[in-house]
Amino acid sequence: MEQEKVLEVKNLQKHFKLGRSNIVKAVNDISFDIYKGETFGLVGESGCGKSTTGRTIIRLHDATGGQVVFNNENVHGKKSKKDLLKLNRKMQMIFQDPSSSLNPKMTVMDIVAEGIDIHNLAKSESDRKMRVEELLETVGLNREHATRFPHEFSGGQRQRIGIARALAVEPEFIIADEPISALDVSIQAQVVNLLKKLQRDYGLTFLFIAHDLSMVKYISDRIGVMYFGNMVELAESDELYNNPLHPYTQSLLSAIPLPDPDYERYRKRMAYDPAEHDTSEEPVFREVKQDHWVRCTTKEFEQYKKQLEKN
Numbered sequence: 001m002e003q004e005k006v007l008e009v010k011n012l013q014k015h016f017k018l019g020r021s022n023i024v025k026a027v028n029d030i031s032f033d034i035y036k037g038e039t040f041g042l043v044g045e046s047g048c049g050k051s052t053t054g055r056t057i058i059r060l061h062d063a064t065g066g067q068v069v070f071n072n073e074n075v076h077g078k079k080s081k082k083d084l085l086k087l088n089r090k091m092q093m094i095f096q097d098p099s100s101s102l103n104p105k106m107t108v109m110d111i112v113a114e115g116i117d118i119h120n121l122a123k124s125e126s127d128r129k130m131r132v133e134e135l136l137e138t139v140g141l142n143r144e145h146a147t148r149f150p151h152e153f154s155g156g157q158r159q160r161i162g163i164a165r166a167l168a169v170e171p172e173f174i175i176a177d178e179p180i181s182a183l184d185v186s187i188q189a190q191v192v193n194l195l196k197k198l199q200r201d202y203g204l205t206f207l208f209i210a211h212d213l214s215m216v217k218y219i220s221d222r223i224g225v226m227y228f229g230n231m232v233e234l235a236e237s238d239e240l241y242n243n244p245l246h247p248y249t250q251s252l253l254s255a256i257p258l259p260d261p262d263y264e265r266y267r268k269r270m271a272y273d274p275a276e277h278d279t280s281e282e283p284v285f286r287e288v289k290q291d292h293w294v295r296c297t298t299k300e301f302e303q304y305k306k307q308l309e310k311n
Ligand SMILES: Nc1ncnc2c1ncn2[C@@H]1O[C@H](COP(=O)(O)OP(=O)(O)OP(=O)(O)O)[C@@H](O)[C@H]1O
Pocket: 016, 018, 024, 025, 026, 044, 045, 046, 047, 048, 049, 050, 051, 052, 053, 211
């Protein structure tokens, strides 16, 4: 059965002009789709353009080139305020650092109700209160927490408040930008489990951004690996872990801090050297095997195909 595409990212580019001749090509030219109900993991080291990709998808940045199509609607097309608001309700974002994304002067009630107020979702003050209290319980907090302020909570609890705020407008698609990176390892799994549960309960679609591959494997159906503004490899999670082809993906896998017995063979840390690539032509994104894409030259494409036959 053909899966339903929620998001189509087509040749997306985002360049920042810092001076007359200083242009940062944060997102060079990337394309990928996200299917309904799946979690797409986007990984790569700091500065490779993951957050910019997420922010451009949700129109927090204008795109320099390319297209983002959400439920068959061109996100960056000309829109009325009303249409923008409608789009904003369907696509929400959860941020890395819960402390800086929650206004310290607002109560949890007002933080979580922000979207409810903007979109006029509550019929009355008591309905607003009831909705917030229900949301707090959904994310594993108590209704009594509604009257408190962000500083009274732990990092994990603050992230739960951020999740409740995103959920309040009943979105279809959530971009989680490194939602667990700032949390203690012991808390990370709890937040990931909460996100998985919410996905099951509400049929949500996620773009999950992370800088390492350890937790992403557990949460993602498919994973895209970014390097310097380009997507260098894309495959289903198991395929990517079992048959990484691009040397940068292999290097990321070798850096997983807690060795998983299944992937013992990658324990030896491998450094990525971009100079090792074939330079006879410009690399492009090619499908080496069904649903397994790698940015490579024709020569590398043949090598990767042979490598897969051997594996
Ligand atoms: N608003 C901006 N203005 C100028 N340059 C920017 C802006 N936002 C990001 N950049 C630059 O774009 C590049 C990609 O940054 P981005 O934050 O998207 O990467 P990232 O992979 O998400 O990194 P991190 O994990 O550190 O957030 C970097 O060189 C960054 O300095």
